[in-house]
Amino acid sequence: MAGQSTSPTSPASQTSAVAVIYFAILGIATTAFGLADLMVTASGSEFAYGILEIPNDIFRGGWGGLVVFFAGLLYLSGARNMGDIHQFAKVAMGSILIWIIAGCDIFAMITESIPGGEEGPWFNTLTGFIEAYAPPYAPAVLLLPFSLVVIYYVRKRVSGETRGGTSS
Amino acid sequence: MKLGVEERWDLIDRISKETVTFGVYRHTLKDAIGELTIKPMTGIPVAIAILYGFWSVFGSFAGFFTDGFFVRLFDAYWLPWLQAVFPGEGGWLYAIMVDAGGIESGEFVLSSNCLESFGVLTSGLFVAIGVVLPAILIFYLMLAILEDIGYMPRLAVLIDTMLHKIGLHGYAIVPTILSLGCNVPGVTATRILETKKQRFIMMTLLAIFIPCGAQIGIMQDVVPDLMGWILLYLIIGYFIFGYILNKVIPGRAPEFLIDVPPYRRPMLSNIGKKVLGRVKGFFMVALPFVMLGCAIVGVFYQLGVIRFLGDLLAPIFVGWFGVPAETAGPLVAAFLRKDLAVAQLSVIEMTKYQMITAVVLVSIYFPCVATFVMMLKEGLKELIGALAVLAVTVFLYGGLIHLIGKLLGVA
């Protein structure tokens, strides 16, 4: 396979153990959150703890939970031997999935926070507007800041790639 | 002088030896992600995520404009104002343009919202601007982003095996998705399919099973909790009838070869131009049809045509499809305006399953007039064939849905 042809000594493929451990832990957490989403949705119960609230409707909890679960699997499968570009791509893809789910959650918050509701004024009050953004949050939103770490590694890799490109 | 195929390749070979140098090909992250989105193991989860994103943003955006602002604007301001200033309350022009009203305990009463009034200037405008405009805008915006990034061919490759079962190939996903916005460009896009057979299957399936942006918009507004079921029935129907058509229609269904382009950063200007162009195109076609359809439906109601047809067909609707007799009117009117028909259905009292059946029936009905004209342009013979398939399909699939409901004990 083409992936194995990537030379292990190129600067881009050196990955610290820290990164591997980080994404492995993130992968476990993400998978667990995804499973929690699915289980809460399947049982039809409600779950909220601290700043965490697990959605239990078939769309956000079921479909969205499935995607979070996939993201976790991608992290786990990619974290091993992350120096390889194909492995690293899985980690990046895991983060992209989280961004899709979290992005949709946040977009929904924004669109719900602005109108005043059926009986109220045209626009929401300032308090109501701000309240819409208060916790608890869905798992994907909580995972969002942790998933952003991948950008640092992408940048590092891209600068490595260009250096490697000019030297060859 | 002309060369043979062999000679030509030979010459090209010599030319490229002279002029092209291939460096060592190294995978960039973009390439690796590109591959991940094509391999089924990773590609299918990604496709599921992208579909989720598409739907979620669609719902939030359409809900924001329609439920957040337009419903109130039309119901609380526009409708009462028109009801008050439009002359001749109770007359036929008033009924067609503003409000057909209803009879409550023997007295004529005005409607309280734009879904029940059925007027050209009330329901017609509300559906076109309040419901369909936001839906179509966000749909085309997201479609443009996916197109320009280069995701569509990857989706085509992923779904290729499944679409081969119905005589098509992965590329059929392009006309299918385009049709979710409007069936007119969808029908045009069938030209990328190779054989007559494929084009016929695709066009027929589009006209029958793919609801357009206007319908999806109105469904999202009036029956949001049933959307999933309705779409599921449509998708299942798409595959069942595609499979049958593939078996029945003679002709070839060749393999397809597709170039998967690299991912690209979308250009904002191109997306803007494309979305505006498509939305404009849709409204040039759709707005006159919504208004006109609304007017014709109104006239037919006034003349008693719809009631007559409704009474005539009611035994089929009630007995075969299992929907209440009151739906006969809207189901007949659906021949002209599917989106309005969905709106009309939403105010009739019935069980959830009957509602699902009725809305699915509306969707798989006769294609809208604009699509009809477009199909005629592509060939009269094909159009007649498609209509024959359509008639059979509506009858069989409507019955099948009823049967499934009975087996599940919900109908």
Added chain:
Amino acid sequence: MKILLMGHPNVGKSVFFNRLTGANVTESNYPGTTVDYTKGWMKIEGEDVELTDVPGTFSLDPKDRAEEVAVAMLHESKDVKVISVIDASKIERGLYLALEIIEEGYPLVIALNMRDVAEDKNILIDAENLERILGIPVVSTVAISGEGIKELVSRLKDAKPVKVDDIIANAAKTTITADAAGAGGAT
């Protein structure tokens, strides 16, 4: 005079068309976006010229309706010049179509588009040498960002019909000199 934009699907013909005419043809990153032709006007040295965005086709031997439209466009037009748009990262396949058009005696300019993608893949093309062998203008472009468009337009006047025999001769000449040089080095 008319100008036709021809090439494989998804090489950026519509992007060229929009750049050259200021029109709004739908552009997308997937093959088969254009299934019907679109006409527009552009100015070359003060003269109005009709430009046509032709649906993508792999060869002059059509495989589907969109390709039929493309081939019919070429054969039905009189006094045309063709801009052959080639994906620089897949140059061989693009040259196949270009050669077919050359063989039918149409004057041609080659736009080696998506140079950036080819560079990403570490493919380098000697455009000058290609121009010498083919005997027609060859311009490297990145249509999406507008690179090379001006040069392409200015070279349109140099488009002329060429004989395939000349191309074969040119290709053979360089091959021989290269072989001779190689042989000379070895001895």
